[in-house]
Amino acid sequence: MRRDSNFFILVGSIGLFVCVNIVLMVSKKLPFNSQGFGIILAAGLTLAIYSFLYQDNPAFKIAENLYVGVSLGYTIIITWFNFLKPDLYDPLIVPIFSRAATQSPQYGLIIPSLLGTFMLLRFSRKLSWLSRWTFAFVVGLGAGVSIPRVISAYILEQIKPSLHPVFSGGETVLSSINTLLIMLGVISVLIYFIFSVEHKGAIGKVSKIGIWFLMISFGASFGYTVMGRLSLLIGRIQFLLRDWLGILQ
């Protein structure tokens, strides 16, 4: 009985959606072109995804899987146009096979091509060990690049403002108190994350202050995330009311 009612709700919703779009097109609120059909498709997907708030249903699953597929295709195509074509195809493959090419082939690019191909051998049982060479290259490169840059950009540059002098001229009393609070927060949070020392006595008290700072930060991050999601929600509702139905101007 419940299954039947859900089926009728789904069919009824689709029927209503089709009727609304016919009315919108006939009344010329939506243009009869690719833009108009795009808006209808986007509105349909938006409503199908929001239908999950009622309960899981086929319309939501279709929209979700279609989104995954399109995202996958988009990622592959953008990877080609933004990375593989300008960095590999144009400077290596084109000059080798085209007589009209003005530049000589950059044969050095054979190395990353080989390493990339080795990575694809992950799926071969006999040759999967070759993918380790690629991973070693990428991981070693990342580790080497990150060490000096992380020390410079994250450690030194973050310590500097934390140890900013107070009442050194120009600052108000409140800004100096804030500077002290930031220093207290940074030190107490760092002490909280030292797990090799038992959190007892003075260490325990300071780490307790660290927990309070962390809780305020988590609360603030949560509030910030919720508001970000709500602004997306407002954006989608604006799209439905303005771009699709034409109610908002």
Next chain:
Amino acid sequence: MNFLKRTIPLIIAFVMGVLMAMQYFVPHKLSQDLLEVVSRWDRIIAGFAVFIGAYSLFHLHWTRIKRRVAGWGYSVFVYFGAIITLIFGLLNGGKFFWNDKQEGTMFDWLYYYIQVPAGATIFSILAFFIASAAYRTFRARTNESTVLLIAAIIVMLGRVPIGNYISQYIPVIADWIMAVPNLAAKRGILLGMSLGAVATSIKIIFGIERSYLGGGD
């Protein structure tokens, strides 16, 4: 064979790690060129990595379709979406994929009218789930959770006009929370993470951390 399978990768990681760490301290053009070249190589390898992800997803959904598992029909839409996007992306508005990307093609249409709205809607749905999860989780059971709850409420109210209607101090307090206690905690976390990242990087370079090699021989 063990030399090729285990020693060579460790040597590659060591050489690349030391070379790139030293590169930062050498302000010579050769050093800058080296960084540019290996960054380009890294981008090319990352391009190949995308195909591993694509294969993995296609394989997963193909297995679902082949074995007729519950809900296998929905996997067809993954293939449908991906193939349509790939075809129009490769056609590139009639100029084909070996030319530069054209603007205003069917590929862009799919992006603007499927990927953007569906992505924004899926992420906006999280607003409802976060709210319901918060209702269940953020009960003021302890002093710490009360602090978290109050900070979240003030930041949320401080970002919308109603907060200013309730009290003109709410946006000011919200900004202060973001700029002082939030910054302090984030900075502490960042410092801890950075120290951890440096330590892990050193362990990778010197072959102490080898988990990236995977299991087996």
